[in-house]
Amino acid sequence: MKNQYNNLQIHNISNRSDTFGKTIAIIGLPQSGKSTIFRLLTDMKSHGYDATFEVTEAETKIKNKKIKIVDLPGIQSLSSSQFSEKIAINYLLNNKIDLIINIIDSTNLVRGLKLTVELLDLGIPVIICLNFQDEAQKRGIIINKTILSKELGCLTISLTARSGNGIQELVNLIENSLELCPPYAKPFQYSQDIEQHIRELEQVITETNINVYYNPRFYAIKAIENPTNIPKFSHPQINKIINELEDKITQQLNQEPFEFISQIRHSYATELANNVIHISKNRIPFQDRMDALISHPIIGYIVFFAVLLLFFVCIFFVGNFLASLIDPILASIGRSFAPLEKSSPFLWASINGAYQGILGALGIVLPYFLPLVLLTSLLEETGYMSRVVLLIDGLMHKIGLHGKSILPFMLGMGCSVPALYATRMLENPRDRIMTAILIPFIPCSARLTVIFALAAALTGPFWAVIILLYIMLLIGIISKILSRIMPSSSGLIMEIVPLKFPSFKNSFIKTWLKIKDFLGDALIFLILGGIVLGWVQYFNISSIFDIMFSPIVSGLLDLPEKLGSTLVFGFLRKELVLVMTYQALGVSTLSNLPMTLSQVIVFIIFVCLYFPCLSTFIVLWKEFKWKIAISSAIFSLFIATISSFIFKILLNLIYI
């Protein structure tokens, strides 16, 4: 895709250099638009997911100056203990940053400014970006940037990142800040009492020669707020000062020091926001009226189920339509090398294997993947997901989780990998582990493709719905059992962000990035997998895998023994199962599969539930260590076998 922001004098550096120039960090509250700005500044070098739970770095060149841009997970405070926020804080504490681009949602100025005040303590230049100007205008919010800049000592700019408006001005500001010495923001002054303790701590930090990247003042304040975030400051003198202050604040105000300091910042941010905001019209925006409807205790559920139904119906029908457009083209390509089968069987097996991989990616997966990611992006854009948390929290409590876990689950319908990263937003380790164990059971786009493709060809939408309902029921039962074993959850505390109109342009860009990721990553896997299976069949060694899986596949589930080898490839990517089923059973279209309706349904159930795919397994291992990863894999194999067996018995009873 040709980058539409090429005229911004920003270029990628294709080869990684060992010596970076300056480092710019993009910091802001969750959902303030950081990743969108990162994508624009780095020539779209990013994945398409909105919710960022890891540090993303990219190298860029601005006016021949090499710079590294870092997109950090959203943070509410630099003293937070939340897992994803700690990742951002650790990065800040252990890496030297030269310039901060602080993204603030213009419709949520007070909370954004409170974080800004905290960032000023770092003692490095800050550019404030007031994002979502379009939404602010709709609400009649006008922010006086001149006063704001003067009060905080920072450069301030307003923009609408999702439409690209104002990005050029931001680039110019970055250029100026890198060329000239940018203004150093003035640190915020706390009350006299606190300032005295800060000065004492600053002195100890300076005297003890602890290696620090930033202003000692910043570390002094952090030591008071959350000493656990900077363990290297466990010095007897520091502990003494902190304890003194803690005793004083607790006795006088019945508050913890972090609460007191946070409240001072909040009061200042509120006062500042009141000084710089002018509301030009006082009417309830359409989004707020919509919000009242979709958060309603009864109508909200009706809207939620309607959205869910529409979501799946769209994927099913749009997917079918796209597949019907692509199929004839791919079929004609397939016929072009058919003569090789007799003249050069090995070459034919290799080419046909690669072709089956392409067929799987473009003909089967892509038609369903495309509407799925587009609709998910549009939903993410609106902020509807946090309403779903509100609606679903009660139900989630019934299965031993709380509402926030629904967000990783919803992301899991796209791909389990970002869903596993999204568990970082859960504060409680127990909720994180439980959600992570359940995510591999959520039908991801690959498994939804298997369900939709097989259902469209052989069983009809009724069975697709039954299978999806069964999987949801199963997740509920497993979660309930796990909640009995693990300690209880801490409960929900969550901000409900204002609803926004989705930006179609931004959603299309994100969809493109996800499709590009898929084509770059999955297509190679599918082609190589297809070639290997072609060889496996050519040399007739698939029987080894078939025999290995035969106790479950043919013995327990009454499926064709040849499907055993397809399951091995399904571990690489679940979509491969479809392609491999073609080859293993020697048919050209799914509708010709030599299987009964019961067998197809049992096979779908098994494929959807057995073993997470390779990428999911690796991320599970990385995030939760080997015990959870291996337990999850064995557990899912067990659940898949039991579930398929139950379906086999029930279907035999129905159809005999």
Added chain:
Amino acid sequence: MTLLQAPENVPLKITEIKSGIEIKKQLSNLDLYITEYIIKLKGARFGPILIQKLKEGNEKFAIGQGIADKIIVESCNEKSI
């Protein structure tokens, strides 16, 4: 009374938070402290309660019932806000 027991659509003042440090940290990250004025918008028997801060914009927060039961509030009249 606790936030869980408090009536809907009445101005409330947070007077005490009877929870552990982690919950207090999460609440203070969302600017919910002692002396803060709030209004309870929705208090369902099933699911979290929905609150809004009285002094600022249209920020809304969902609070689980267990946590709402640890936040002590008192009713107040609009003049005192």
